Amino acid sequence: MEPLILLGEGIVRATTPELLLATLIGVLVGLVVGVLPGIGPAAGTAIMLPVAVGFGGAAAIAGLAGIYYGAMFGGAVTSILLGIPGDAPSVMTVIDGHAMAKRGEAGRALGMSVYASFIGGVIGIVLLALLSVPVAQAALAFGPTEMTALMCFALSLVTVLGGRNIIKGFTALFLGMWVGMIGLDPIAGPTRYTFGFVALFEGIEFTVIAVGLYGLSEIFVSLGQETTGKLERYSFRSLLPNLRDLVECKAVLVWSSLVSFFVGVVPGVGSTASTMLAYATAKKYSKNPDEFGRGSIKGVAAPEAANNSASYAAMIPLFALGIPGSGTTAVLLGGLLMVGLQPGPLLFATNPDFVWTVFGSFWIGNMMLVVLTTLLIPVLAGIVFISTAFLYPIVIGLVLLGVYSIHYAMSDVTIALIAGAIGFVMLKLDYSPVPLVLGLVLGPLLERGVRRTLIVSEGNLSIFWESPIALGFFLLTLGVILIPIAMKRVAAFRALPPSL
Amino acid sequence: MTTTAVDRLFAGILLLLGLYIVWNALEYGYMRGTTPGPGFFPLWIGLGLTILSAINIIRSVTGAEKLDATFDATGLYKALSIFAAITVFILLTPFIGMLTGTALLIPVIAFVLRPRWTLRFAATIAAIALVFPVACHYLFAVYLQVPLVEGPLGF
Numbered sequence: 001m002e003p004l005i006l007l008g009e010g011i012v013r014a015t016t017p018e019l020l021l022a023t024l025i026g027v028l029v030g031l032v033v034g035v036l037p038g039i040g041p042a043a044g045t046a047i048m049l050p051v052a053v054g055f056g057g058a059a060a061i062a063g064l065a066g067i068y069y070g071a072m073f074g075g076a077v078t079s080i081l082l083g084i085p086g087d088a089p090s091v092m093t094v095i096d097g098h099a100m101a102k103r104g105e106a107g108r109a110l111g112m113s114v115y116a117s118f119i120g121g122v123i124g125i126v127l128l129a130l131l132s133v134p135v136a137q138a139a140l141a142f143g144p145t146e147m148t149a150l151m152c153f154a155l156s157l158v159t160v161l162g163g164r165n166i167i168k169g170f171t172a173l174f175l176g177m178w179v180g181m182i183g184l185d186p187i188a189g190p191t192r193y194t195f196g197f198v199a200l201f202e203g204i205e206f207t208v209i210a211v212g213l214y215g216l217s218e219i220f221v222s223l224g225q226e227t228t229g230k231l232e233r234y235s236f237r238s239l240l241p242n243l244r245d246l247v248e249c250k251a252v253l254v255w256s257s258l259v260s261f262f263v264g265v266v267p268g269v270g271s272t273a274s275t276m277l278a279y280a281t282a283k284k285y286s287k288n289p290d291e292f293g294r295g296s297i298k299g300v301a302a303p304e305a306a307n308n309s310a311s312y313a314a315m316i317p318l319f320a321l322g323i324p325g326s327g328t329t330a331v332l333l334g335g336l337l338m339v340g341l342q343p344g345p346l347l348f349a350t351n352p353d354f355v356w357t358v359f360g361s362f363w364i365g366n367m368m369l370v371v372l373t374t375l376l377i378p379v380l381a382g383i384v385f386i387s388t389a390f391l392y393p394i395v396i397g398l399v400l401l402g403v404y405s406i407h408y409a410m411s412d413v414t415i416a417l418i419a420g421a422i423g424f425v426m427l428k429l430d431y432s433p434v435p436l437v438l439g440l441v442l443g444p445l446l447e448r449g450v451r452r453t454l455i456v457s458e459g460n461l462s463i464f465w466e467s468p469i470a471l472g473f474f475l476l477t478l479g480v481i482l483i484p485i486a487m488k489r490v491a492a493f494r495a496l497p498p499s500l
Numbered sequence: 501m502t503t504t505a506v507d508r509l510f511a512g513i514l515l516l517l518g519l520y521i522v523w524n525a526l527e528y529g530y531m532r533g534t535t536p537g538p539g540f541f542p543l544w545i546g547l548g549l550t551i552l553s554a555i556n557i558i559r560s561v562t563g564a565e566k567l568d569a570t571f572d573a574t575g576l577y578k579a580l581s582i583f584a585a586i587t588v589f590i591l592l593t594p595f596i597g598m599l600t601g602t603a604l605l606i607p608v609i610a611f612v613l614r615p616r617w618t619l620r621f622a623a624t625i626a627a628i629a630l631v632f633p634v635a636c637h638y639l640f641a642v643y644l645q646v647p648l649v650e651g652p653l654g655f
Contacts, residue, residue, distance in 0.1 A: 054644035165565075167555055171514060174549040178521055178542070185528075185538040192528060192538060193521070220579040223613065389613040390624065393606040394632055400586065400605075401598060401636050405646040410590060417586050424579055428569045429507050447541040459534040 006352070007129040010360025013353065019062055022055045023365045026063035027372060030070015035078045035086040035380045039218055039395070041071040042327035042434075046214035047395060049207055049331055050402035053338045058354050062361035064335045065315070068328050069121065069362065072271065072307045073369045076113035077380045080300070081106060081232050084384070089271035089307035092279045096292065096299025098232075103295055107238025112245055112297055113304045114373050116253055120305030121366035123257035124312030129359055131265075132348070136320035139345040144456075145463060148449035149473035151442050154323045155435070156480045158268035162326070163432030166484060172431045176439025177446070179204055186444065187451055199411045206440050207334040208403055208412045209419045213433050214327060215399040216420025219392055221427050239374050249301040252282045256302040257309040264310030267317050267325030271310040278306030312362060319343050319355060323442065327434045330441050338406075503570050508560050515553035521546030581612040597651025599633040606632060 014023070026048075033044030044067045052063040075090030080097035093113060100109040142150065159169040182193045183203030194200040246253075259281055260274035282302035283292040292299045317323045322344030324330040336343050341351060348355055373380075403416040423433050457463035465471045501509075521542050528539030559565040585608045593601045606629040614621065637655065640646040648655075 051639065051644070167552055167559070171511075171549065171552040171556060174545050174552060175514065175517075177545050178517075178549065181542055181545070188532070188538045190528065190538055192542065193524060220582070221575075223575055223578040223582070387614065389610045389621075390628065392613060393609040393625075394628065396582070396586070396609060397602045397606060397632055397636065400589065401602065401640055401646075401648070404598065404648070405640055405644060408647055410593060410649065413590055417583065417590070421583055425506070425510060428503065428567075428571060429510055430567055430569070443545075451536045451540060454540075455535045459531065459536070 003129040003133055004126070006356045007125070007359055007363070010356030010358070011363050012360070013357040014058075014062065014360035014364050018055070019059050019357070019361055020364065022052070022059035022063040023066050023361045024368060026052070026066020027070035027073075027365045027369050030067040030072075031074035031369070031372060031376065031380055032383055033067060033087070034071035034074020034076075034090070035384055036391075037078070037084055037086055037222070037384070039222075040087045040214075041068050042331060043214040043218045044068075044071060045328055045331040045335075046207075046211045047399055047402065049211060049335055049338075050405045051398075053335060054405075057339055058357040058361065060339050061332065061335055061358045062365070064332055065358065065362060066365045068332070069308060069311045069365060070369060072304075072311050073114065073117050073373045074380060075307075076117070076300075076304055077110065077373070077377055078384050080109045080113060081234075081377075081381050082384065086384075089275055089310075090303070091272065092275045092303035093300055095279075096294070096296045099293070099295035100297070100300065101232035101234070104233075105238075105295065106232040107234035107236075108242060108245065108297065109295075109300050110234060110377060111239045111242055111374075112249070112300045114239070114370055115241060115246060116249070116256075116301040116304035117308045117373075118366060118370045119253045120257040120260070120308035121312065121362075121369075123254070123305075124261055124309035125359065125362050125366065127258075127261050127309075128312045128315055128362070132316050132320045132355075132359075135316055136345040136348045139321050140349075142345070142469070143467075144449045144453045145467050145470045146473070148446060148453060149464070149467075149470035149477070150321065151323060151446045151449065153473045153477045153480070154267040154317065154321075154325065155438060155442060155446070156477045157266065158325060158438055159432075159435040160480050160484055161266075161268035161273070162270070162434045163430070165430045165432075166481075168429070168431045169435050172426065172433065173435035173439040176436035177443030179209065179436075180206075180440045180443035181447065186448055187455075199409070203444075204415060204440075205406060205412065206437070207331075207338060207406055208416050209440055210327075210331050210334055210437055211399060211403050212416030212419030213423040213437060214331070216396070216416065217423025217427055217433065219395060220420060220424040223388070223392075234377075239377070245297050245301075249298050252298045252301050253305045255285075256282060256305040260306035260310040261313040264313030265316050267323060269310075270314070270326050271307040274310035274313075275303035275306045278302045308366075315359075315362075319347060320345060322347075322445075324438060327437055330434075330437045333441055501571075503567050504560060504565075506571060507565065507567060508557055511553045511556040511560065515550055515557065518546050518548075518550030518553055521549060578612050582609055585609060585612065593649050595651065597653065597655055598648045599637055599655045600651050600653065602636065603629045603633045 045064050052060045075086040076093045078084045078086045079090045079093040080101050083098035085091045085094050097109045159173050163169040256278035260278045263269050264274045279302050283289050314329050317325050318329045324333045403413050525539035525542035529537035530539050589601045589605045607625050610625045641648050
């Protein structure tokens with residue numbers, strides 16, 4: 001029970017005016033990000049990163065994380081009222097949520113989405129508190145060899161699961177790793193791939209690339225998209241808790257939260273895949289599976305509880321292992337580094353107050369979101385119709401000034417612009433930007449791990465399979481890469497006509 | 501230029517980049533005695549990038565690669581125009597200051613996104629172009645104490 005006591009103390013510490021304000025700003029921005037179809041949680045956190053870091057310490061991370069889980073609440077509003085998912089994790093909510101809205105039950109669906117999100121959030125935060133310490137303690141036993149193997153496993157998982165095209169995913173990963181090598185060699189000293197530019201001697205700051213890649217490229221891709229459609233009507237009264245619905249959905253709410261949490265912990269799976277799994281599970285075990293897709297209240301409860309629970313699950317690899325499993329958590333990692341903290345197993349031992357205060361802010365943010373979402377639904381639905389000609393100049397201005405404020409350097413703005421242009425081309429060509437960002441973050445750590453291990457073994461590669469834990473992770477990595485390729489081959493072979 | 505052609509061109513550029521990385525990695529030194537040198541890791545990354553890019557080109561040429569997205573002319577024109585506007589902003593900032601630059605950039609981006617302006621739209625954009633830099637001054641220069649690049653007028 002100690003983690004829950006620590007979480008309780010963290011909640012108390014997160015009630016200072018500074019932290020409450022940072023959390024409030026974070027969740028409000030998150031709600032807006034959630035409803036805007038062109039900007040996802042990764043872009044939202046990246047755009048706000050330089051500003052949030054200005055809050056300093058736990059307030060910075062509370063604000064940034066607020067954008068992430070706030071977006072999970074906001075996404076449901078447009079999914080239900082317009083049939084347009086604000087972000088990827090709310091795609092499944094469209095199916096039954098919008099069907100309910102079209103038959104005049106928009107308020108009931110919106111109400112369920114808010115309370116399902118809250119319940120998913122509560123279960124997610126409690127599990128995060130209970131599991132993060134044991135995971136961090138287990139990881140303390142890892143040496144450079146085991147951490148290297150773990151990073152290989154996490155990177156391959158994210159690359160394979162995070163995009164549609166595995167080969168292009170690995171291409172992006174290698175490109176990101178190369179960008180991470182630009183600058184001074186961390187062990188031997190000479191500069192690498194600087195093209196003679198002094199500004200590149202210290203390397204390219206990951207946050208600058210992340211802001212450009214997410215903040216600008218997503219805008220470039222969504223240029224000209226204007227939201228049209230008709231908002232379904234609802235009454236404020238219908239948003240209030242409906243005890244009958246909650247009792248009817250209690251098993252779905254708990255089960256979806258649990259399933260998506262344990263799936264969401266795995267790097268690369270993310271909230272979107274978790275919601276799909278939760279929806280499919282809820283349908284499979286429903287007494288009336290035919291109702292799903294036609295406006296089932298359980299079809300709203302399952303994905304909404306799932307995406308919130310999974311968003312907190314993603315914090316475990318980030319905080320306990322120092323390994324982000326998605327683009328958004330990679331940006332959060334950037335935020336942690338910018339406030340002077342290295343996430344990983346030691347963080348719980350060296351900065352416990354910080355960790356538990358941030359976790360406490362999640363609880364408070366989750367409670368804030370219930371009230372804010374309920375009150376702001378008309379405003380949030382209206383934001384979707386604001387012309388991009390008004391919205392994007394403001395967002396781009398914020399990105400440019402924000403990037404400059406990281407190091408007070410116009411060269412960073414140039415780098416972010418180039419990253420945005422490359423990201424635009426990559427998105428169009430089906431190269432997922434997530435492996436690139438993770439390669440950029442974890443590449444230098446992986447290089448240090450590999451080289452330090454080989455220095456200890458005097459160049460003997462067998463050190464990597466002498467440790468059973470490392471060997472296990474390497475075998476898993478091979479499995480993650482080879483199994484999808486083998487499955488694709490088998491599927492292609494089966495699709496051949498019998499005569500061939 | 502079709503999306504497939506851009507795909508091949510991009511893969512080709514990455515292939516050349518991979519070869520460049522390998523070439524430089526060999527110059528940095530793969531091993532130093534029994535320990536890995538500065539070129540150890542880049543060599544493997546460069547090789548990986550080269551091989552994967554070659555596979556991407558082969559997949560594209562053989563038709564194994566199916567792309568859903570397209571570079572539609574309007575979207576591309578808008579993206580390139582905004583890219584150009586931001587480049588001009590970067591070049592002019594040392595002379596006019598960041599806030600003045602932002603005030604000028606806002607109507608330009610708005611014009612790219614919506615070339616036909618009504619009086620009401622123009623008034624709204626003008627208001628945003630005036631209010632946004634002031635808000636940014638208080639957020640960045642005053643609250644976050646960021647030394648923004650100033651122009652001859654002191655902002």
